[in-house]
Amino acid sequence: MKKIVSLITAIFFTAVLSACGKKTSENLTKPDGQLDKCTLRFSWWGGDDRHKATLEAIKLWNTIHPEIKIIPEYGGWDGWTEKVTSQISGGTEPDIMQINYDWLVTLSPDGSGFYDLNELDSQLDLSCFDKDVLSFGEINGRLNAVTVSVTGRGLFYNSAVYDRLGAEFPTTWDELIALGDTFRQEGLYPLDLDIQSGGTAWYLAIVYVQQLTGKNFISMDGELGFTADDICMALDFYKEMESSGVIRNIQTRTDEDGNTALYQSPEFIGGKVAGVLEWGSSVGKYEAVLPDGTLKAGPFLTSDGENSSGWMIKPSMLYAVSKNTKYPDEAAAFMDFLLNNEDCARILGTSRGIPASHSAEKSLEQNGLLTGLAHESDSMLEQLDTVTVSPYMELPQMKDFYNTAIEKVSYDLCDTETAAEEMYDSVTKYLDKVK
Amino acid sequence: MKKRQYTNPTGVSKYTGLLLISPFIAGFLLFTLYPFICSFVLGMTNSRTVGETEFIGFENYRTMFRSGSFRRALEVTLKYAAILVPLKLIVSLLTAVLLNLEIRGIGFFRTAFYIPSILGSNLAVVIMWQYLFTAKGLINQFLEFLGASPVSWYGDPDAALYIIVLLRLWEFGSTMIIFLAALRDIPRELYDAAKVDGCGSIRSFFSITLPQIKGVIFINLILQTISALQEFNAPYMITGGGPLKSTYTVGMLIYDEMFKYGEIGYANAVSWILFAVITLAVSVMYLVTGRMERDKT
Numbered sequence: 088m089k090k091i092v093s094l095i096t097a098i099f100f101t102a103v104l105s106a107c108g109k110k111t112s113e114n115l116t117k118p119d120g121q122l123d124k125c126t127l128r129f130s131w132w133g134g135d136d137r138h139k140a141t142l143e144a145i146k147l148w149n150t151i152h153p154e155i156k157i158i159p160e161y162g163g164w165d166g167w168t169e170k171v172t173s174q175i176s177g178g179t180e181p182d183i184m185q186i187n188y189d190w191l192v193t194l195s196p197d198g199s200g201f202y203d204l205n206e207l208d209s210q211l212d213l214s215c216f217d218k219d220v221l222s223f224g225e226i227n228g229r230l231n232a233v234t235v236s237v238t239g240r241g242l243f244y245n246s247a248v249y250d251r252l253g254a255e256f257p258t259t260w261d262e263l264i265a266l267g268d269t270f271r272q273e274g275l276y277p278l279d280l281d282i283q284s285g286g287t288a289w290y291l292a293i294v295y296v297q298q299l300t301g302k303n304f305i306s307m308d309g310e311l312g313f314t315a316d317d318i319c320m321a322l323d324f325y326k327e328m329e330s331s332g333v334i335r336n337i338q339t340r341t342d343e344d345g346n347t348a349l350y351q352s353p354e355f356i357g358g359k360v361a362g363v364l365e366w367g368s369s370v371g372k373y374e375a376v377l378p379d380g381t382l383k384a385g386p387f388l389t390s391d392g393e394n395s396s397g398w399m400i401k402p403s404m405l406y407a408v409s410k411n412t413k414y415p416d417e418a419a420a421f422m423d424f425l426l427n428n429e430d431c432a433r434i435l436g437t438s439r440g441i442p443a444s445h446s447a448e449k450s451l452e453q454n455g456l457l458t459g460l461a462h463e464s465d466s467m468l469e470q471l472d473t474v475t476v477s478p479y480m481e482l483p484q485m486k487d488f489y490n491t492a493i494e495k496v497s498y499d500l501c502d503t504e505t506a507a508e509e510m511y512d513s514v515t516k517y518l519d520k521v522k
Numbered sequence: 523m524k525k526r527q528y529t530n531p532t533g534v535s536k537y538t539g540l541l542l543i544s545p546f547i548a549g550f551l552l553f554t555l556y557p558f559i560c561s562f563v564l565g566m567t568n569s570r571t572v573g574e575t576e577f578i579g580f581e582n583y584r585t586m587f588r589s590g591s592f593r594r595a596l597e598v599t600l601k602y603a604a605i606l607v608p609l610k611l612i613v614s615l616l617t618a619v620l621l622n623l624e625i626r627g628i629g630f631f632r633t634a635f636y637i638p639s640i641l642g643s644n645l646a647v648v649i650m651w652q653y654l655f656t657a658k659g660l661i662n663q664f665l666e667f668l669g670a671s672p673v674s675w676y677g678d679p680d681a682a683l684y685i686i687v688l689l690r691l692w693e694f695g696s697t698m699i700i701f702l703a704a705l706r707d708i709p710r711e712l713y714d715a716a717k718v719d720g721c722g723s724i725r726s727f728f729s730i731t732l733p734q735i736k737g738v739i740f741i742n743l744i745l746q747t748i749s750a751l752q753e754f755n756a757p758y759m760i761t762g763g764g765p766l767k768s769t770y771t772v773g774m775l776i777y778d779e780m781f782k783y784g785e786i787g788y789a790n791a792v793s794w795i796l797f798a799v800i801t802l803a804v805s806v807m808y809l810v811t812g813r814m815e816r817d818k819t
């Protein structure tokens with residue numbers, strides 16, 4: 088009996104100690120150029136408009152390729168990173184994934200985290216993409232992901248509220264600050280900035296500093312371009328927006344909305360908060376909760392009416408194929424359908440922004456679908472001297488540093504100099520660790 | 523029809539007992555002991571979501587004790603447990619005493635009081651809590667009706683923790699049911715005899731009820747303390763840990779480190795410290811109550 092117990096114990100502990108670590112061996116399924124009968128999982132995040140359009144596109148795929156069944160997995164952005172990260176850690180991720188730009192840094196720092204799409208060119212047509220657009224998804228010469236659309240954050244306003252107050256959409260930073268007074272008299276706010284998952288408060292503040300100083304906050308290879316003084320300038324500008332009544336302070340915002348996303352909050356839907364800073368590719372969810380045509384794209388702010396630099400663009404999202412997929416050809420074919428198929432493009436419209444694929448963009452243009460807020464905002468961005476967002480800027484830990492500083496300044500727990508010094512130290516140390 | 527023959531099960535084989543309990547043993551080894559040991563091993567590594575894993579000894583623990591965010595999360599968790607557990611025990615016990623009364627329709631009230639505890643902290647409850655506690659929520663409307671100043675529930679770092687406490691307090695049904703079962707086991711004769719001796723209700727409560735259910739009070743104390751120290755759902759869904767991390771518990775820290783920042787090794791190390799804190803708290807409770815028993819004898 089003792090021998091049996093000892094044997095079981097020995098086997099158990101050997102299994103534990105050898106299995107606790109992650110799997111390091113890679114068993115890539117090589118492409119064979121054939122489309123076999125199979126079932127694939129495809130995951131994405133987004134709002135209702137994107138969900139509806141994508142489910143329709145999958146229906147179309149099923150009529151073309153009934154032998155390749157697609158199982159959709161979708162939800163809102165909040166908590167989505169955590170979900171996919173845990174799936175990837177456990178090797179249970181979907182075959183095709185809509186991924187965020189910064190995931191390339193966290194999930195595939197050496198380019199081996201996702202399938203190399205260069206190997207799948209028999210099914211995936213990459214000729215519809217510009218080289219620089221494709222380069223967003225390249226790491227160490229491996230094409231980990233393909234950019235769905237390139238977007239930037241733009242300002243969108245509730246035109247009904249602005250019209251009622253006789254206010255014009257601001258064109259300069261000074262005009263934005265001046266709007267605070269006009270709106271305050273009515274108990275309203277011309278804009279909303281948050282420290283939730285979007286982190287728009289810090290985003291707008293660094294656009295302001297980038298425009299004034301000509302510096303980039305973080306370079307593409309993860310070098311911090313701002314000094315502590317630059318960070319302090321950004322925090323001062325944020326504080327000025329609060330004190331002039333342009334935005335709600337953090338306490339008022341939290342009291343009114345709780346933990347609810349802005350587009351679901353009564354303050355935004357009811358018009359108390361009449362503006363939002365949002366990616367062109369995601370503005371649909373804000374548009375959907377207001378009467379048709381109410382939300383309108385506003386001009387990108389400048390310091391003097393001329394200097395329009397500092398605004399940022401990035402791949403709004405990318406498609407990647409899991410390195411663990413058993414069906415790389417089929418996954419690539421489905422990805423090609425999503426990116427390049429003209430009928431699919433017509434169904435998806437601008438639910439993921441203006442497509443980066445020329446084929447899809449042409450289809451939208453021919454069908455008169457290249458309209459709407461995403462298009463307006465992106466067209467305006469094209470006229471500007473934009474900066475590409477560094478993937479390091481959007482890392483969750485970095486967002487935590489920004490939000491901590493903004494929160495401390497908003498609650499008057501410390502002055503902007505102290506908050507800037509703390510953020511500078513935290514950001515510098517963290518970038519050194521992850522680069 | 524032939525009558526079925528039964529043999530003495532102990533005579534079949536000396537391994538039959540082991541065979542019968544093997545499903546439980548297998549489940550325990552696979553789903554409890556295995557992850558438990560894995561977690562400890564991972565806590566001694568620098569494991570991240572991607573990349574090579576190296577053994578780094580107690581480095582994660584050293585980092586943790588130097589970390590301001592860990593200390594802050596631990597403070598919040600201990601404060602939360604210290605406020606919630608006594609409150610919940612008192613409210614549950616008093617409600618159980620009321621529901622132990624033999625009056626018409628008491629079954630309805632027992633069910634009604636139990637319902638909140640099966641709701642948990644799901645999305646519907648989160649929305650309801652927002653209707654109650656946001657700036658223009660029902661609670662503040664009621665306070666204004668009474669002439670009191672509205673409270674900044676979500677935005678004030680000192681008040682936000684109480685939103686979570688109130689949610690968990692509202693879900694006192696399970697604790698109350700355990701108290702109620704214990705109360706119904708107390709012999710009626712004790713109360714009758716006390717009444718004959720001129721003992722009032724309050725004296726009966728302290729001299730008969732409490733001593734008779736002290737074992738159950740202890741069990742509820744242990745269960746609620748463990749549950750409070752592990753709190754994650756409610757702050758995650760209702761406040762997101764804010765404002766100013768005033769509702770950011772150790773459970774949320776583990777979640778963020780593991781799934782948001784991909785620091786698997788560090789997250790496992792924090793889990794082990796949380797386990798140690800819970801073990802310490804329960805041990806202290808056992809020691810204190812054991813000493814009380816000895817003092818009594």
